[in-house]
Amino acid sequence: MKHCKEFIWIVSALALVSCASGSAIVTGDIRPAINSSEVRLYLDPPAEYETIGIVEAASDVEFSSQAAQDRAIEELKEQAARIGANGVLITNTANESGDVVGSFVDGVFYGGASETRTARGRAIFVVGE
Secondary structure, eight states: OHHHHHHHHHHHHHTOOOEEEEEEEEOOOOOOOOOGGGGGESSSOOOOEEEEEEEEEEEESSSSSSHHHHHHHHHHHHHHHHOOEEEEEEEEEEEEEEEEEEETTTTTTEEEEEEEEEEEEEEEETOOO
C-alpha cells in the first residue's frame, strides 16, 4: 500500500508540471515578436494575410484530453508570436497514441498507454488587423 501511495504521488506531481512542446518553421518574412495573447486562431482563411511559417505543438494527456488540447493550442500561439504572426490558421489537430508506459511495484504493474494531443497550423500575419 505504501508503494501505491508513492506511485500516485509521483504521477500527480508529474502531471502538474507537464507542458506542451512546439516548433516553428519559417517560410516567409519574420516580423517582430508579439505577445501570444494577441494571436488569433482561424479555421477559415481571413480575407488578406501573409504566411510567415508553419507551427506545430504537442501536449501529453494526463487527466484530461481537453486540457492537453488547450495546452497544445496555447503552444501554437506561442510559436506563432515568436516569429511575429498575429494569427494561426489551424490545419490539423489529432490524438496520437503511444507506447505503454509504467512500472512494476512489488510485483504489480502500474501504468497505461501514453496519449498526446497535437495541433498544426500556418503562422500568418493578417493584414488590416
